[in-house]
Amino acid sequence: MTRNLKYLLPLAVFGVLVWFLGQGLYLNPREVPSPLVNKPAPVFSVADLHRPELQFASEQMKGKVWILNVWASWCRACRDEHPLFVELGRKGIVPIVGLNYKDQRGDALEWLRALGDPYVASAYDVDGRVGMDYGVYGVPETYVIDKQGIIRYKHTGPVTAQSLQTRVLTLVKELQG
């Protein structure tokens, strides 16, 4: 009896290995944990997208829970998620700031005109400097920042109706208290 069990041991080890590998198939390799979550959001001040003569400073948002949405007109996935932000912006639950990342001003403005502008302010990050400070490595990216200016959540890639509802908005409500 024990002899038989001994021969089953490699099979059991193999089974465990297969289970781990199988789990690995369901992980998203693009989802890299951001070291910035629960850290102060990098402070920035760049030109406003709509009015180049004005500056948008992230400190303007202090004291509010807000969403920072990084996007670009050349980004295909941004187009997919944009209607969700337009709808969210219309509801006015939470201010959304757009960070236009490495884009042409004209293209960006045209894009907003065509698809709707849900942003309370649009920052123009022409050289991607702000994006680098936020650890942006693929657009779109979405950050939830609390009243103290701490990043509480980061979403890489386009948000879906479900992820916006379950992750982002639940958190926003909780933070708004």
Next chain:
Amino acid sequence: MKHLFACLVLLSAMVATPVVYAKEAATMAADPVLEKRVMAMAYELRCLVCQNQSLGGSQSEFAIDLRDEIRQQMAQGKSDKQVTDFMVERYGDFILFKPPVKSTTLALWIGPFALLVIGALVLFIHLKRRKRTLNTTPLSDEEHKRAEALLDNK
């Protein structure tokens, strides 16, 4: 004379070509020592957009941007560690091909050696036990005879 002319044309073409390439290639530091340092570091960092490539080996915009950043910071006299810290602060440990030793990565670092030690122990115990059984059961007379017969036949 004609040959010499052709040779000259050819030679000038060969000399001129790299100049054209130099213009097209990505920015490089003028100082070759610095550039070497930049690229050495770039090969140690993962390109997050094209995850199986390093920042040094990738031509993606992300990699080019970060290489420029490394170059700029090194030109400002920042140490390798300062530049690496800058990257880790923004992109996390994931950007490092060689993960740091931490409580969360301990299994990664020690695991293979632990498995090696366990394997060696199992082998050692197994051999020892086997030796004991071999020693304690000597051949019977009959088995001796059979063995001899087999050997003689050969």
